[in-house]
Amino acid sequence: MFEAAIEALSMVFTPSRLLFIVLGIFIGIVIGILPGLGGPVGMALVLPFTFGMDPATGIGLLIGMISVIHTADTFPSVLLGVPGTSGSQATILDGYELTKQGKAGNALGAAFFSSLVGGIIGAIVLFMAIPIGRPIITAFGSPELFMLSLLGISMVGVLAGNAPVRGIVAGLIGMMLGTIGGAPGAPQYRFTFDTVYLYDGIPLAVFALGLFALPEIIELVTKKTSISREGVSGSRLTGIKAAIKNKWLMFRSAVMGAAIGFIPGLGGSVVDWISYGVAKQTTKNNYFGEGDIRGVIAPESANNAKEGGSLIPTLLFSIPGSGTTAMLLGGLVLLGIQPGPSMLEDDLPITLSIVWTLVIANIIGAILCIVLAKYISKLSAVPAVKLFPFLVVIMVFGSYQSTGHWGDILAFLVIGLLGWVMKELDWPRAPIIVGFVLSNASERYLHLSMSGYGISWVTNPIVIILGIFILFILFSGFFVKKIKSSKLFSGGDEYDSK
Amino acid sequence: MTRNRQYILFSILLLVIFSWAVWDSIDFQPIARHYPLYLGSAAIILIIIDLVLYIRTEKENSENNNSDISDSIEWKSSLKYIAWIVGYLITMYVFGFIISTTLFLLFFLKLEAKMNWLKSILVPIGIIIIVMMFNEFVGVNWPSGMFDIL
Numbered sequence: 001m002f003e004a005a006i007e008a009l010s011m012v013f014t015p016s017r018l019l020f021i022v023l024g025i026f027i028g029i030v031i032g033i034l035p036g037l038g039g040p041v042g043m044a045l046v047l048p049f050t051f052g053m054d055p056a057t058g059i060g061l062l063i064g065m066i067s068v069i070h071t072a073d074t075f076p077s078v079l080l081g082v083p084g085t086s087g088s089q090a091t092i093l094d095g096y097e098l099t100k101q102g103k104a105g106n107a108l109g110a111a112f113f114s115s116l117v118g119g120i121i122g123a124i125v126l127f128m129a130i131p132i133g134r135p136i137i138t139a140f141g142s143p144e145l146f147m148l149s150l151l152g153i154s155m156v157g158v159l160a161g162n163a164p165v166r167g168i169v170a171g172l173i174g175m176m177l178g179t180i181g182g183a184p185g186a187p188q189y190r191f192t193f194d195t196v197y198l199y200d201g202i203p204l205a206v207f208a209l210g211l212f213a214l215p216e217i218i219e220l221v222t223k224k225t226s227i228s229r230e231g232v233s234g235s236r237l238t239g240i241k242a243a244i245k246n247k248w249l250m251f252r253s254a255v256m257g258a259a260i261g262f263i264p265g266l267g268g269s270v271v272d273w274i275s276y277g278v279a280k281q282t283t284k285n286n287y288f289g290e291g292d293i294r295g296v297i298a299p300e301s302a303n304n305a306k307e308g309g310s311l312i313p314t315l316l317f318s319i320p321g322s323g324t325t326a327m328l329l330g331g332l333v334l335l336g337i338q339p340g341p342s343m344l345e346d347d348l349p350i351t352l353s354i355v356w357t358l359v360i361a362n363i364i365g366a367i368l369c370i371v372l373a374k375y376i377s378k379l380s381a382v383p384a385v386k387l388f389p390f391l392v393v394i395m396v397f398g399s400y401q402s403t404g405h406w407g408d409i410l411a412f413l414v415i416g417l418l419g420w421v422m423k424e425l426d427w428p429r430a431p432i433i434v435g436f437v438l439s440n441a442s443e444r445y446l447h448l449s450m451s452g453y454g455i456s457w458v459t460n461p462i463v464i465i466l467g468i469f470i471l472f473i474l475f476s477g478f479f480v481k482k483i484k485s486s487k488l489f490s491g492g493d494e495y496d497s498k
Numbered sequence: 499m500t501r502n503r504q505y506i507l508f509s510i511l512l513l514v515i516f517s518w519a520v521w522d523s524i525d526f527q528p529i530a531r532h533y534p535l536y537l538g539s540a541a542i543i544l545i546i547i548d549l550v551l552y553i554r555t556e557k558e559n560s561e562n563n564n565s566d567i568s569d570s571i572e573w574k575s576s577l578k579y580i581a582w583i584v585g586y587l588i589t590m591y592v593f594g595f596i597i598s599t600t601l602f603l604l605f606f607l608k609l610e611a612k613m614n615w616l617k618s619i620l621v622p623i624g625i626i627i628i629v630m631m632f633n634e635f636v637g638v639n640w641p642s643g644m645f646d647i648l
Contacts, residue, residue: 165548169512172541176519176534183530190530191519214583222575386613389606392583393599393625396590400641409587409641417580424573425505443533 005127008352012360017060020053021357024064025365031065032072032084033376034398039069039085039324047331056353058335063357066324068365070303071115075369075376078107078296080391081216083208087303089433090272092212094288094295099377101291102234108373109239110293111300112366114250117243118301119362121254122261122308127355129262129312130344140263143457146445147466148263149438152270154277154470167431170422174432177202178439185447197407206399206411207436214416215423217391220384236370242293249279249294250301257302261309273434275302281473308358315343315351502556509549516541582606594643596626 011017024046031042042065050058073084078095091111098107129136153171180191181201192198243250253275260271279298280288288295313319314329318339332339343351399412422429449457457463520538523531582602590598603622607613613621629640 165544165551169541169544169548172537172544173512175537176516176541179534179537183526183533186527186529188527188530190526190534191522218576218579221579222572383611385611386607388579389603389611390625392586393603396587397595397629397640400639404639406591406641409590413583413587420576420580421508424576425501425508427508439533447529 004348005352005355008349009356011056011349012060012353012356017057018360020057021060021064021361022364024061025068025361025368028065028068028361029072029365029368029372032069033075034084034394039066039327042066042069043324043327043331047327047334050331050334053335055335055337055350058331059337059350059354060357062328062331063354064361066328067119067304067307067358067361068369070300070307071112071119071362071365071369074108074111074115074300075373078111079104079377080213080387082213082391082395085205087272087306088299089208089212090276090299090430091296093276093430094290094292096216097289097291098234098293098296103291104377105234105236105373106239106242106293107234107296108377109236109370110243111239111296112236112369112373113240113243114253114297114301115304115369116362116366117250118254118257118304119307119366120359121251121301122258122305123355123358123362124308125255125258125262125305126308126311126358127352130316130348130351136262139462141452141457141460142445142448143453143460144462144466145263146442146449147463147470148260149442149445151466151470151473152274152434152438153442154473163426163428166426167428170428171431171435174435174437175439175442176435177207177432178436179443184440184444185451195407197403197405197411200403201440202411202415202436203402203408204437205402206408207415208433209395209399210412210415211419211429211433213391213395214412215420215429217384217388218420219423221388224383224385236373239293240370243297246294246297249283250297253279253298253301254305257305258309260302261306262312270434270437271306272299272303273430275299278473304362308355311354311358315339315354316341505552506549509545509552513542513545516545582610590641590643592643593645595640596629598643599629600626 012021027042027046031039043062046061046065050061053061069085070087073088074091074095076082076084077088077091078099081092081096081099083089083092095107095111098104153175178201180198181189182199183190189199256275256278257271260274275298276288276295279294280286283294286292286294310325314325316339318329329339337343337347337350396409396412399408402408419429422432458467516538519534520542523534523538526534586598586602589601592598593601600622603625604618607621608615608618633639
């Protein structure tokens, strides 16, 4: 296997293939920076160009692009409070706060370095999972998947801060909004008002843009300020040093991200929330939500590692976990590669070239973003009244790309107004998005578990382990005092104090 | 309107919406009914609890002379900018993305951002060129209007 890895590395390190990796990186950076686009749009853009390419070159282009989307999506999340993609929502909570404090450079440096490390760890996980992936994936059935979605929902309590009842209600609002559309397991449309647009529910990109982005820019322009009230300062190097100082947090968030990404259909939109919530509960002396750099490190490390994890079921089982990996699957077939058992045998060099491409793309992408950060972060000093109309145009344009239907724009406006009212009245919004994302999945897996196993599934070993973990997360106040003394779980002292 | 009243009104609105959702879900098929029914019922109970706790806290605050500050000026300013967005979308619905975006950028930059006429005209043109390039090379589409001239 190691000989094959060296052979794959020499395949990747040819000038023409490196060129296409770099091209994919540039496309991924643009896609990540522009809110509302995300992996599926990037895939749709790049796939037609892979016709007729040799497999290693085409893979370089495709993997190069998806590897850095979650690196570059940090720009709008940190600088503007607008989620670049669904994987960068949690980053807003502390990253945007740091920008307001004039520390955009710190946030971006920490985020890009964490993304780099997370991406490499995700690639290592993919490499290690190649021989052992099959039994692990087959061990996860609907009961285990239901417990994983419950784990995500338990983050609602963590994210509610000092208003637990309001936080839970917010989570329930999100879960209720997630029931709009077709019911899983039954021929029933719920709360659609007989509107075709709502048959598939509200698109996540529209939901996230409206809930987080619109209220932020309305508040900014109302206060007649710029995003950074302290001017543009902060140092990328300081941010990188903070990430290195919190290396255990970075490492365990990346491992968590890769593990969650491994599970098809669940990880993409909640991996950042889960890693953020776990970090919040297990990091000492934290002030998450008020500009704690560790609130940037954890989700950014996790969301890049998730890409490596999500490639495991895609490559080994042809099971795509998201729209992006579904299109990647199509791209691989176009290149003449058949995902499945052959990826471990005849096509092992291809599989390993994917691993190397992930590593190389994450390194180059992070370096490019660190270099660009100095220039792009100046956006945060522009008066909000001049930024406002452009952001509105970008958000409306981005929302429309979800389904290409006017309903996207209406949904964006309605959800945006809801988010604005909740922000004004100090209702937490993070639990809403977690509830929304996990509503369908949790209902579907619960229904499958009950109809397939009755009640006996609650005694499955993995279900019990996950249940204990959920209880730990919810009631960690007592447990964490003892565990926090362990260096492995300390986040370290805040490198850059407030 | 004071913040207290805004909060109470919003909570009542949520109660009404969840009550309707619970009532509507009763007519769903059994498999499709349970989730929204139980979620909605739990939400109704928790909203009532939250409202009671809120009113009690605010009563204590008013007894301690912690006044409820009304920020009506900020609300009016926020509503103004929301009106800009709504106007932009209505124009888009009628004339399509290109014309509405040009007009929105032009008038907002001139009237609110106080840019001069030259910049207010050149900037929207630049943006529209970028959008058209996106359409040409990336293949993304923009919303059409009833009278889609461009």
